[in-house]
Amino acid sequence: MLHKKIRFIILGMVVFCVYYLARIFGHISTLEFMIHVFLIGLLIKMTGNNMRSRLLEDEFTIPAMGLGAFANVLMAIGPRHSYWYHGIVVSVEGLFIGGFSIWLYGYFGKLVFKAESVGGGDIKLVAAIGAFLGPLIIWYLPIWICVLFALGFSYRVIGMMLKKTPDSSLPSAPIHLFALVLLLLLIGQCFDLSSALICLGILCYTGFIFAFYKNA
8 A cells, every 4th residue: 555655745745846847948948957857766666765765875875965966966067057166066055054054943843842853864865866966955944844734734634524633744755845846936936826826736636645554
């Protein structure tokens, strides 16, 4: 039953990501588009693993940090026509901003909720995303928090409607994937009413699958 749940979750996320790719195509450079495709593919792959083990593996996140720096170097000497080391600076800024912001959330979350809010895997994953996106990653945390609470709320409401007791935690990779695509839509200035409706639909869909297959 767990594999069935994973397939349904990934199906919804793929639909969401294909919608994003269709909307963003033509609004950004080809290289940026390829970087976004890579990030989305990485998160989809990690979603399947994360739903089985609740882990975000270092074998994905650590190499992604280096790839993010390499991608920004290519961006610096390509569409931006800048010096190559500017790409390194942008990548390092994003890495530290992303990692520190999610660590800070976890620190205060532990003080407030008396429980671990984020793990080391989450910190390294957001740092890796920041290595690709640079300082724009600063907008990731508020989007991620909104997605976290919205998905958690829909999961519990649908669970109550189905008369199922919610699990104590949700896998984090689908939440990161959802937040990433929202951020990329905002960066590409492609977020409008149709995007909002798609987001709402996928949130409800994901909450339903989590709740319906709770005992998987």
